Amino acid sequence: MKKRKLGRGVAVIGAGMTKFGMYKNKDSKDLFAEAFNETIASVDKGFDPNEIEALYLGNFSNDFFVHQSHWAPLISDLIGLSPKPATRTEGACASSALAFREGVFAIASGFYDIVLVGGVEEMSKTSTEEVAEGLALATVPYEGRVGFTFPGVFGVIATAYFAKYGASHRDLMNVTIKSHNNAPLNPKAQIPFTIREMMNTKIERAKGKGRPAPQWKDEIEFLSDLSANPPVAWPMHLYDCCPISDGASCMILAAEEIAGNFTDKPLNVIGIGQGSGRGFHSAKSLTSFEATQNAAKEAYGMSGIKPEDIQFSEVHDCFSIAEIIHTEDLGFFKKGEGYKAVRDGLTRLDGPMPVNTSGGLKSKGHPVGATGTSQLVEVWKQLRNEAGERQVKKKNLRIGAAHNLGGTGGTCTFTILERR
Amino acid sequence: MEKKIFSDIEYNEYLNKKKLMGSKCKKCGSLFTPPRPICIDCYGTDMEWIEMKGTGKLAAFTCISIGPPFMIKEGFDRKHPYCVGVVELDEGTKVDARIEGIDPGKPETIKVGMPLAVKYLHREKKGEKLTYLAFEPA
Numbered sequence A: 001m002k003k004r005k006l007g008r009g010v011a012v013i014g015a016g017m018t019k020f021g022m023y024k025n026k027d028s029k030d031l032f033a034e035a036f037n038e039t040i041a042s043v044d045k046g047f048d049p050n051e052i053e054a055l056y057l058g059n060f061s062n063d064f065f066v067h068q069s070h071w072a073p074l075i076s077d078l079i080g081l082s083p084k085p086a087t088r089t090e091g092a093c094a095s096s097a098l099a100f101r102e103g104v105f106a107i108a109s110g111f112y113d114i115v116l117v118g119g120v121e122e123m124s125k126t127s128t129e130e131v132a133e134g135l136a137l138a139t140v141p142y143e144g145r146v147g148f149t150f151p152g153v154f155g156v157i158a159t160a161y162f163a164k165y166g167a168s169h170r171d172l173m174n175v176t177i178k179s180h181n182n183a184p185l186n187p188k189a190q191i192p193f194t195i196r197e198m199m200n201t202k203i204e205r206a207k208g209k210g211r212p213a214p215q216w217k218d219e220i221e222f223l224s225d226l227s228a229n230p231p232v233a234w235p236m237h238l239y240d241c242c243p244i245s246d247g248a249s250c251m252i253l254a255a256e257e258i259a260g261n262f263t264d265k266p267l268n269v270i271g272i273g274q275g276s277g278r279g280f281h282s283a284k285s286l287t288s289f290e291a292t293q294n295a296a297k298e299a300y301g302m303s304g305i306k307p308e309d310i311q312f313s314e315v316h317d318c319f320s321i322a323e324i325i326h327t328e329d330l331g332f333f334k335k336g337e338g339y340k341a342v343r344d345g346l347t348r349l350d351g352p353m354p355v356n357t358s359g360g361l362k363s364k365g366h367p368v369g370a371t372g373t374s375q376l377v378e379v380w381k382q383l384r385n386e387a388g389e390r391q392v393k394k395k396n397l398r399i400g401a402a403h404n405l406g407g408t409g410g411t412c413t414f415t416i417l418e419r420r
Numbered sequence B: 001m002e003k004k005i006f007s008d009i010e011y012n013e014y015l016n017k018k019k020l021m022g023s024k025c026k027k028c029g030s031l032f033t034p035p036r037p038i039c040i041d042c043y044g045t046d047m048e049w050i051e052m053k054g055t056g057k058l059a060a061f062t063c064i065s066i067g068p069p070f071m072i073k074e075g076f077d078r079k080h081p082y083c084v085g086v087v088e089l090d091e092g093t094k095v096d097a098r099i100e101g102i103d104p105g106k107p108e109t110i111k112v113g114m115p116l117a118v119k120y121l122h123r124e125k126k127g128e129k130l131t132y133l134a135f136e137p138a
């Protein structure tokens, strides 16, 4: 395998994000300003924003969602960076992971020493139908033409996976339950409730209205109840899908040799991979994401580490099946074993390979352009032992990763950070 | 006669005429559906049109309850879901298609691997004839 390397080392010295949610009274600028302020405040030894030399901003489709394009200069002006360069990156739901990657390359090349990378998306001010239509702009045309939706694409992947490995929708429920167990521990999560808590709320609400209270024995029974968890694109049901969200996230990157001026706990970028995928018509396998496999190959190839060296990871779970397949494509589990790993609790917060300690896209929220860097914000928190109640309690926690997927697998990234 | 280029426009024109066409690389023999202008196996650009038999098997599927606006217009909704899937053709390539002749309300009864045969569904869009690729149990 070709050993890829950066021209010089790059480190993360600051990170921040908004709480994800549906904001009636905040727009993209308000959200980014919030994330930016938190990021500046996160730099241990203090940071003067004048030191930022360029901005890389991920945004998928504010053009469609709020009818405004060309966001990089707008955000650059907002944070007092103009007339310095500002560049927008677009890779659907992986837009800000691309911003991070471009920022890394800009520093590694020696051109800049300090850059700001991040992402923003404002989705909740349009109707659900319009959001679905907006997201569908990132599907493969042959699929869109016959009536595929985003959830539908993942529904197809799920039926292919079920047929090949003998899994079922019940196995996907374990992903949902696990994500929602982590979310209440994350103050930035959009849906900070366990499935059990949401069940109880529904029961109390029914009682309050004098209706017969639903009788669910456990979470699985609740998620199997089609009136509580209706199909969206079978076998994808409501609780297999991430919510509609607004939010922003950002990070400050610096050349490794100067990172110590800002913090004694920088995170080094030791692996950074990307790949591109294709539609079903051309895909070699319906149960793997080629783009993820390529991203993993690049990132592992650069870092020289193996999947078993990754101590925890954020994994793109726009739909429950996506998390399972990606944990296989990233090498955390063998092909066809990902669903068993979730069932056996291996990916829980206290398991041997915690996945989506933040609550994942499913419960933390998924403002698409902001997701990539928000996943890395979680890695930042964990590796610096600042994750509070959801802190991964492994000895010598040193290496964490984030995997981000765009569209239906067209763009995927895998980024590995290390605290030295 | 002008030679048809290996494009989506020509592919869709063929679908309108109830022909499922692919392109075959004359250099290495690789076959593609939908057609490609450039062979991704050998970078050959000398292609020929090949008509597919129109039979295959269901590789994977989904039954959609919340569809895009044009499917809602056709009458599909939560109570009336529709099925779309990926069909592996006997020639070995894959296509995306609507799946008909099954019950999208009972997805448990739809089986990956079931043999299928092509049919064509037409719809109008701004006065223009558009054809969906569809398959039904063979």
Ligand SMILES: [Zn+2]
Residues within 6 Å of the ligand: B025, B026, B027, B028, B029, B030, B039, B040, B041, B042, B043, B044
């Ligand atoms: Zn060829």
